[in-house]
Amino acid sequence: MASAFTVLRRLYLFIYNWIVFIGWFQVLFLALKTLKESGHEHVYNAVEKPLLLAQSAAVLEILHGLIGLVRSPVSTTLPQIGSRLYLTWGILWSFPEIRTHVLVTSLVISWAITEIIRYSFFGMKEAFGFAPSWHLWLRYSTFLVLYPTGISSEVGLIYFTLPYIKASEKYCIRMPNKWNFSFDYLNAAILALGIYVPGSPHMYRYMLGQRKRALSKSKKE
Amino acid sequence: MKVTLVSRSGREFIKGGLELNDSATVADLQEAIHKRTKKFYPSRQRLTLPVPSGSRERPVVLNYKKNLKDYCDGNENSLTLVFKDLGPQVSYRTLFFFEYLGPLILYPAFYYFPVYKFFGYEEKRVIHPVQTYALYYWCFHYFKRIMETFFVHRFSHATSPLSNVFRNCAYYWSFGSYIAYYVNHPLYTPVGDLQMKIGFGFGVVCQLANFYCHIILKNLRSPDGSGGYQIPRGFLFNIVTCANYTTEIYQWLGFNIATQTVAGYVFLVVATSIMTNWALAKHRRLKKLFDGKDGRPKYPRSSSAFSHCLLRDFGCLVSRRSAIACSETLVASSAGAQPLLSPRLWLPRRRSAYSIVLYC
Numbered sequence: 260m261a262s263a264f265t266v267l268r269r270l271y272l273f274i275y276n277w278i279v280f281i282g283w284f285q286v287l288f289l290a291l292k293t294l295k296e297s298g299h300e301h302v303y304n305a306v307e308k309p310l311l312l313a314q315s316a317a318v319l320e321i322l323h324g325l326i327g328l329v330r331s332p333v334s335t336t337l338p339q340i341g342s343r344l345y346l347t348w349g350i351l352w353s354f355p356e357i358r359t360h361v362l363v364t365s366l367v368i369s370w371a372i373t374e375i376i377r378y379s380f381f382g383m384k385e386a387f388g389f390a391p392s393w394h395l396w397l398r399y400s401t402f403l404v405l406y407p408t409g410i411s412s413e414v415g416l417i418y419f420t421l422p423y424i425k426a427s428e429k430y431c432i433r434m435p436n437k438w439n440f441s442f443d444y445l446n447a448a449i450l451a452l453g454i455y456v457p458g459s460p461h462m463y464r465y466m467l468g469q470r471k472r473a474l475s476k477s478k479k480e
Numbered sequence: 481m482k483v484t485l486v487s488r489s490g491r492e493f494i495k496g497g498l499e500l501n502d503s504a505t506v507a508d509l510q511e512a513i514h515k516r517t518k519k520f521y522p523s524r525q526r527l528t529l530p531v532p533s534g535s536r537e538r539p540v541v542l543n544y545k546k547n548l549k550d551y552c553d554g555n556e557n558s559l560t561l562v563f564k565d566l567g568p569q570v571s572y573r574t575l576f577f578f579e580y581l582g583p584l585i586l587y588p589a590f591y592y593f594p595v596y597k598f599f600g601y602e603e604k605r606v607i608h609p610v611q612t613y614a615l616y617y618w619c620f621h622y623f624k625r626i627m628e629t630f631f632v633h634r635f636s637h638a639t640s641p642l643s644n645v646f647r648n649c650a651y652y653w654s655f656g657s658y659i660a661y662y663v664n665h666p667l668y669t670p671v672g673d674l675q676m677k678i679g680f681g682f683g684v685v686c687q688l689a690n691f692y693c694h695i696i697l698k699n700l701r702s703p704d705g706s707g708g709y710q711i712p713r714g715f716l717f718n719i720v721t722c723a724n725y726t727t728e729i730y731q732w733l734g735f736n737i738a739t740q741t742v743a744g745y746v747f748l749v750v751a752t753s754i755m756t757n758w759a760l761a762k763h764r765r766l767k768k769l770f771d772g773k774d775g776r777p778k779y780p781r782s783s784s785a786f787s788h789c790l791l792r793d794f795g796c797l798v799s800r801r802s803a804i805a806c807s808e809t810l811v812a813s814s815a816g817a818q819p820l821l822s823p824r825l826w827l828p829r830r831r832s833a834y835s836i837v838l839y840c
Binding site: 434435436437438439440441 | 663667668669739742
């Protein structure tokens with residue numbers, strides 16, 4: 260009985276990881292293609308559909324962690340996915356004015372490369388029970404460059420969108436109202452920028468720790 | 481006797497160990513350690529019996545009042561203990577005072593001072609009665625808490641880590657400001673008069689009940705804080721283990737019914753989940769401690785029913801009061817409730833773990 264669940268779990272994770280992998284592969288391919296052919300202003304329009312789908316699918320990963328399907332701690336997946344969803348839906352999708360910015364290209368490419376490596380890595384592990392050492396090395400080394408480029412792109416994009424957020428009043432709830440509640444999207448965005456200050460070193464250090472553990476473990480084997 | 485102290489990594493903590501009288505208490509040992517190490521005053525020390533490696537058991541923490549002899553099993557002349565530094569400590573009174581001081585000062589600041597100017601609102605002073613009552617209610621609540629901290633509560637552990645000061649103050653001061661901002665806002669929309677009266681009335685009743693719960697808890701312990709854990713009895717404690725948390729939660733509910741802000745309700749949800757966790761832990765602890773063996777009384781059995789009520793969504797677990805009769809605890813309980821079933825059935829009285837009581 261228990262093994263039936265294990266098989267089902269592996270099958271599900273296998274399918275999940277490879278489907279999302281294909282999504283991100285599309286993103287990278289279209290991004291590079293559009294960059295070459297038309298320039299960075301058009302990259303978002305080309306990658307929008309696979310980007311929205313692949314990034315939103317990541318919400319399932321929080322579920323996986325919660326129900327114990329995977330071992331990742333919710334404490335690091337939540338901020339990671341939170342920032343991704345915020346950028347994808349709360350900035351890029353909500354404020355078209357920012358879509359032509361060059362940082363969109365760097366963002367999308369950083370994300371895509373990271374995710375392609377990550378999802379294929381987990382896809383391999385679910386399928387074959389292991390992944391080749393070069394794959395492991397890629398998974399735990401590319402973040403050294405891609406985290407800084409990705410995070411800088413995220414921070415930069417949020418910052419450059421601020422004037423548009425202020426002008427549009429989107430997602431704002433104003434007083435007076437029956438529930439005496441207010442929400443100011445501009446202040447929330449500034450707060451989000453503030454969170455990056457302690458948040459980025461925390462995530463980077465976490466990945467460095469993961470890297471040390473993963474690579475030393477493979478050396479022992 | 482010779483006491484060897486090791487750190488949790490196995491290294492010897494004090495070279496050569498310490499020599500103590502055979503009749504020495506743990507407190508004497510702590511003093512000796514403090515003399516040798518200057519930095520580690522007794523409340524910073526955590527001394528435990530070594531646990532065999534691989535064992536999942538929780539280590540036994542030494543009680544400062546007991547004799548060292550009580551912890552030697554067999555070998556009367558030497559004892560090995562594990563030392564852990566708990567970090568800089570503050571007394572609970574200090575901790576509570578500062579965390580409650582924030583809300584007591586910050587809330588009136590939003591009421592009396594023209595702070596909303598800095599948020600871009602022109603300062604027009606039309607104050608609704610409910611805002612004034614809310615101020616009195618809020619300040620009374622935190623004033624009461626501070627008074628209880630100094631004159632009522634008897635703490636089982638004298639100290640708390642220093643880092644808790646920052647964490648707890650951040651929690652209380654932030655939420656205090658967050659709620660104060662909205663209740664005293666120039667564009668605040670008051671609720672109807674009846675709703676306000678019901679909210680505050682209910683809240684005041686719960687605050688008084690809460691105070692009475694604290695008095696009951698205080699009387700379980702002697703003035704120097706010794707007495708450890710006791711079974712609370714009487715009043716609402718016959719129904720729930722942590723009636724003090726129950727009344728506290730309902731008291732905030734009263735405040736929110738009267739003032740109706742999302743900020744207030746968010747605070748209610750967070751505070752409730754925190755207190756529910758504490759209540760569960762305390763209930764478990766008391767059940768484990770009062771197992772009926774060795775002359776200890778047996779803790780009234782808890783209701784296992786997770787009642788299906790809407791408060792479940794808050795993460796609060798609601799209990800159904802299963803009124804069953806006839807145990808010595810029932811007879812001993814000061815509430816003196818009557819058994820509802822025939823004594824022949826002899827079922828132990830049930831008591832709920834959960835800090836919320838709702839009669840479904």
